[in-house]
Amino acid sequence: MLDLALYGDRGPISLADVSSRQDISLSYLEQLFAKLRRKELVSSSRGPGGGYRLSRPSEEIFVADIIDAVDERVDATGCAGSSDCQDGHTCLTHNLWTDLSDQIHHFLSDISLASLVERRDVQSVSARQIQKARSAQSIILTAVD
Amino acid sequence: MLDLALYGDRGPISLADVSSRQDISLSYLEQLFAKLRRKELVSSSRGPGGGYRLSRPSEEIFVADIIDAVDERVDATGCAGSSDCQDGHTCLTHNLWTDLSDQIHHFLSDISLASLVERRDVQSVSARQIQKARSAQSIILTAVD
């Protein structure tokens, strides 16, 4: 999603591009983006020149939204929401773990894609990725010559 | 560990007792407590009447200490500390996940066993456990008659 936020300002991004930039397998990305599309965080267009784009401005998409869509829960309990972890009742530390889950969710729901794009560490990784893509392309062009 | 904090005020607690109260298998507890002992969070005494006790007052043992001892890390990154998640470099969201790990660790390092013992939800679960143990014992006594 951060890849779309970084590189998606001029039209849709194909998962093949995301795959090569971020070192994530294409098929795995397809599975993740199917879930992201269902939760309407991205929209897709098929055919040549197609790909995915963010369905909202990056300021309005939060990491928690993405985790929720892909993961279905941020849950540190193990006993989960069901709360019958011990013979039909809750275990001793049940509420400790639900508190922690809440903390995690709160932390991630404060971080937008836009705020990540502005981070210096993200920008430097992105710069390296662009550099790498350029040199890869120049190798191809050289080979064509 | 919370079981020791709750019930360990009169001498050591056997893992068999913890096992029956907390519905955790004895062998699994043995593995966990081996790690806790190595990190000097508990001390053990063998033989009849033996068991484990907290090696510090419950005010001075924090959930983060326990997690660290048992788990060796609280780490949300996947790429872990190694930070070479992408072809020898860090991935785009590397620092986001290390930040999250820090947040989790900070949250858990503020929570002592003593503070958990004082929680109402913990006390009510504990009360239920004591009740259950009493009725189990009375069944045994009745059977002896």
Added chain:
DNA sequence: TTAAGTCCTACTAAATCCCTTGGTTATATA
């Protein structure tokens, strides 16, 4: 018409978590 792309299902490999089995050693007590 063709190639680029999404879309879909089924399967696999590895890791982790919790647990089981089957022991040994130490020690309090009868």
Added chain:
DNA sequence: TATATAACCAAGGGATTTAGTAGGACTTAA
């Protein structure tokens, strides 16, 4: 001194999750 109670130890197994593969069907711009 015998016995029961407990900690200690090692090897392995089942379930679940995570990340990825494989192989294809459908859409659409050029």
